[in-house]
Amino acid sequence: MKCGHCREVCPVFLETGHEAMVARGRVQLLKAFLEGNLELTDGLRDRIFACLNCDACRITCPCGIEVNEVILATRRAMFEAGKPLPDPHRQLRERLYGEQNPFGQKRAERGAWLPEKYRMPRCAPLLLHAGCAISYANNRVGKMVLQILEMAGADFTLLGDAEECCGDPILRLGDLDGAKRQRERNLAEYRKYGVETIITPCAGCLKMFKHFYAERVDKVPAQDTADGGAHPSSFSPHLPPFRALHTLELFAEMAADGRLKPQKSLPKRIAYLDGCDIGRHSGVYEAPRAVLRAIPGVHLVEFPAHHESSRCCGGPLMASAPEMAADIAARRVREALEAGAEMIAVACPTCFINLKEGANRAGVKIEIQDVTALLHRSLK
Amino acid sequence: MLSDAVKTRLREIVGPANFLDSLEDRISYSYDATLYQAMPEVAVYPEHAEQIAAILRLANEAGFAVTPRGAGTGLSGGSIAARGGVVLVLTRMNHLLEINTDDLFAVAEPGVITADLAAAVAKHGLLYPPDPASQAVSTLGGNVAENAGGLRGLKYGVTRNYILALDVVTPTGDLLHTGSVTVKCATGYDLTQLIVGSEGTLGVATKIWCKLVPLPEHKETLRAVFSDMDAAARSVAAIIRAGVIPATLEFLDHVTINAIEDFKRIGLPREAEAILLIETDGQRDAARAEAAKVMEILRENHAQSVQTAANDAERAQLWAARRAALSSLTRVRPTTILEDATVPRSRIPDMVRGVRDIGRRHNLIIGNFGHAGDGNLHPTILTDARDVEEFARAEKAIEEIFQLALSLGGTLSGEHGIGMAKAHFLKNEIGAAGLALMRAIKHAFDPNNVLNPGKMMLDANGE
Numbered sequence: 001m002k003c004g005h006c007r008e009v010c011p012v013f014l015e016t017g018h019e020a021m022v023a024r025g026r027v028q029l030l031k032a033f034l035e036g037n038l039e040l041t042d043g044l045r046d047r048i049f050a051c052l053n054c055d056a057c058r059i060t061c062p063c064g065i066e067v068n069e070v071i072l073a074t075r076r077a078m079f080e081a082g083k084p085l086p087d088p089h090r091q092l093r094e095r096l097y098g099e100q101n102p103f104g105q106k107r108a109e110r111g112a113w114l115p116e117k118y119r120m121p122r123c124a125p126l127l128l129h130a131g132c133a134i135s136y137a138n139n140r141v142g143k144m145v146l147q148i149l150e151m152a153g154a155d156f157t158l159l160g161d162a163e164e165c166c167g168d169p170i171l172r173l174g175d176l177d178g179a180k181r182q183r184e185r186n187l188a189e190y191r192k193y194g195v196e197t198i199i200t201p202c203a204g205c206l207k208m209f210k211h212f213y214a215e216r217v218d219k220v221p222a223q224d225t226a227d228g229g230a231h232p233s234s235f236s237p238h239l240p241p242f243r244a245l246h247t248l249e250l251f252a253e254m255a256a257d258g259r260l261k262p263q264k265s266l267p268k269r270i271a272y273l274d275g276c277d278i279g280r281h282s283g284v285y286e287a288p289r290a291v292l293r294a295i296p297g298v299h300l301v302e303f304p305a306h307h308e309s310s311r312c313c314g315g316p317l318m319a320s321a322p323e324m325a326a327d328i329a330a331r332r333v334r335e336a337l338e339a340g341a342e343m344i345a346v347a348c349p350t351c352f353i354n355l356k357e358g359a360n361r362a363g364v365k366i367e368i369q370d371v372t373a374l375l376h377r378s379l380k
Numbered sequence: 381m382l383s384d385a386v387k388t389r390l391r392e393i394v395g396p397a398n399f400l401d402s403l404e405d406r407i408s409y410s411y412d413a414t415l416y417q418a419m420p421e422v423a424v425y426p427e428h429a430e431q432i433a434a435i436l437r438l439a440n441e442a443g444f445a446v447t448p449r450g451a452g453t454g455l456s457g458g459s460i461a462a463r464g465g466v467v468l469v470l471t472r473m474n475h476l477l478e479i480n481t482d483d484l485f486a487v488a489e490p491g492v493i494t495a496d497l498a499a500a501v502a503k504h505g506l507l508y509p510p511d512p513a514s515q516a517v518s519t520l521g522g523n524v525a526e527n528a529g530g531l532r533g534l535k536y537g538v539t540r541n542y543i544l545a546l547d548v549v550t551p552t553g554d555l556l557h558t559g560s561v562t563v564k565c566a567t568g569y570d571l572t573q574l575i576v577g578s579e580g581t582l583g584v585a586t587k588i589w590c591k592l593v594p595l596p597e598h599k600e601t602l603r604a605v606f607s608d609m610d611a612a613a614r615s616v617a618a619i620i621r622a623g624v625i626p627a628t629l630e631f632l633d634h635v636t637i638n639a640i641e642d643f644k645r646i647g648l649p650r651e652a653e654a655i656l657l658i659e660t661d662g663q664r665d666a667a668r669a670e671a672a673k674v675m676e677i678l679r680e681n682h683a684q685s686v687q688t689a690a691n692d693a694e695r696a697q698l699w700a701a702r703r704a705a706l707s708s709l710t711r712v713r714p715t716t717i718l719e720d721a722t723v724p725r726s727r728i729p730d731m732v733r734g735v736r737d738i739g740r741r742h743n744l745i746i747g748n749f750g751h752a753g754d755g756n757l758h759p760t761i762l763t764d765a766r767d768v769e770e771f772a773r774a775e776k777a778i779e780e781i782f783q784l785a786l787s788l789g790g791t792l793s794g795e796h797g798i799g800m801a802k803a804h805f806l807k808n809e810i811g812a813a814g815l816a817l818m819r820a821i822k823h824a825f826d827p828n829n830v831l832n833p834g835k836m837m838l839d840a841n842g843e
């Protein structure tokens with residue numbers, strides 16, 4: 001329809017003012033490409049890679065165009081056509097392939113943050129997938145997750161040293177085979193330990209489990225292949241489906257049934273930011289709020305755009321366009337302050353890091369906390 | 381073709397950060413919300429009137445076209461660079477300069493988004509009434525150029541009723557101030573009103589003085605379902621005759637209702653022939669009394685059901701149907717053609733029947749919805765531009781819709797403008813003398829035809 005309603009909600013458009021940096025513009029560029037009026041130029045590529053994948057456009061689009069799907073499919077097509085990635089993304093891919101995490105830190109050190117008893121997996125119905133951000137960049141929250149689960153008496157395991165990146169960053173680069181490889185590696189491990197439910201504090205991993213991983217297990221045949229020959233994937237032909245939850249969903253259940261009893265008061269006005277991966281992409285909006293409400297003294301306020309309409313913090317651009325990522329986060333911070341918040345609570349490690357940049361950029365003092373950390377503080 | 385020297389000069393005028401000539405950027409400024417497309421050579425983002433003046437003087441010297449653009453969400457092709465050249469994107473001139481709560485006006489640059497202006501003045505208990513459906517993204521400058529309407533048009537009027545004064549850069553690069561912030565002004569030709577609705581062909585507004593009114597204290601919302609379209613139309617007439625001018629009086633037809641139920645499932649009765657959404661506003665007692673009168677009239681005219689809203693949440697529910705109208709229709713087929721032919725209110729039943737008949741004869745799906753209170757309906761053709769044969773039928777249907785509106789004493793466009801979409805039909809409405817006079821006015825303002833050429837049949841040789 002080219003109505004342009006996406007211009008109201010696209011964070012990158014709001015920073016740049018360039019039509020080619022909004023859903024309508026990107027879709028029209030792709031149309032020009034398909035019609036032979038535009039080649040696979042670096043200019044096209046860079047605009048496709050400047051998208052946050054936040055999908056706010058899909059929510060506001062009157063015709064419901066699945067813009068994020070189009071963007072990701074385009075990145076896959078570019079990758080398959082051999083188009084070189086933009087530099088920051090090429091470097092990211094090198095880190096991902098080199099050490100299986102986006103930070104480029106050593107593969108062997110992935111489980112180093114874990115207490116010894118969790119470094120080796122065992123059979124358990126509940127598996128905690130820590131994710132790369134927790135393992136390498138924010139194990140403080142990871143340790144809190146472990147303590148909270150222990151407090152609630154949960155029977156859980158981790159893959160520990162055997163855990164691999166879920167594949168989200170590499171999928172978003174357009175490298176479908178790379179993402180599949182990560183998926184197979186993780187699924188092979190889950191299969192060994194009889195996992196029924198996976199919980200994760202990482203919203204990006206959650207999104208992958210709910211969609212990309214679920215896609216794989218749904219197609220699994222119930223029987224051995226009839227000819228007894230090799231299944232197309234030699235890794236794990238038979239996999240039962242598993243439930244995927246954000247740790248906050250489990251914590252909300254535990255707070256509701258009394259397994260967790262937050263006691264210490266936190267008398268603050270808190271705005272919870274619905275991160276894109278946990279919110280629009282995974283459909284989880286209420287659990288983080290339920291956890292916050294279970295903490296005595298908490299007063300929740302809402303961002304002007306929230307739930308499905310929430311605006312991205314800008315985090316996905318941290319590596320490739322750090323200035324813009326910080327500017328977008330600064331807007332979120334200012335919105336929180338205008339809404340009367342003293343603190344922004346998040347459920348995503350990317351939001352956590354980038355909103356702090358945003359507070360610096362905005363030159364304001366506001367606490368940014370992970371919901372898990374607030375729960376942990378209240379449980380002591 | 382722009383020479384390198386001209387491009388260099390343009391880059392100097394606006395600064396390199398505000399000059400775009402990559403193929404990707406040019407493509408992104410080649411379209412609006414219609415099916416028209418035309419490539420500019422360059423897009424520039426001026427930040428000051430002086431820059432615009434310099435660009436237009438250069439355009440006259442070097443002989444290139446300049447097409448002003450806001451958000452590019454127009455529905456008649458007004459911001460399409462029909463003759464190539466330079467697209468003048470005004471979105472960086474987006475400051476709200478003043479809100480005057482004594483004399484009730486605001487001053488804004490053309491790139492201010494209409495909804496942002498409305499929100500800012502609402503904080504002062506004031507209302508900027510024109511509310512086109514695109515208001516969350518469209519710009520004041522674009523609204524001024526097209527004389528944008530909206531759902532409040534019946535009671536409050538349209539953009540032109542709210543523009544007191546303008547700073548304008550003329551097509552020859554002169555700076556002009558028109559109008560006055562005074563409540564009344566009887567000074568010379570009303571150049572303000574000539575420029576409002578001139579679709580970017582007579583000048584570029586760089587500062588806009590907007591009239592504001594007090595924000596109404598209270599709103600009442602009603603939704604009525606009719607099994608008979610004539611009964612709905614009679615209700616509309618009866619409401620006005622009873623001396624009630626609702627703030628909003630919207631209509632949805634049978635095709636639209638079913639599209640909404642197909643895609644949004646909000647629980648509208650599929651057999652309904654018409655749904656009316658009505659809002660009264662004003663002082664609490666007055667709004668309530670008017671709503672009660674409306675309710676009585678709806679019942680007298682055999683509305684199958686009437687619902688009212690007791691609070692904002694319920695209001696949002698009643699509005700959901702109207703808000704879902706266009707988005708539901710767009711999902712029926714890949715291509716949506718939104719028309720705007722307007723008739724006197726009393727002829728609405730004939731217009732609705734006539735459009736339905738046109739749809740039938742050309743075997744097309746046409747949904748009809750819009751501003752029943754002011755006669756401005758939006759017949760919406762749902763088709764597929766890739767189906768050459770069907771699209772040809774759609775084009776024929778559009779012509780017949782224009783003819784139908786004119787035959788009922790109506791006009792080609794209530795609020796979207798003529799632009800490219802209706803240019804070829806303009807003469808049927810204004811006649812040879814009207815067209816000649818428009819061309820003379822255009823020539824007086826723009827002797828070299830540099831500003832937004834190729835629109836409204838103003839070019840002597842056609843578009």
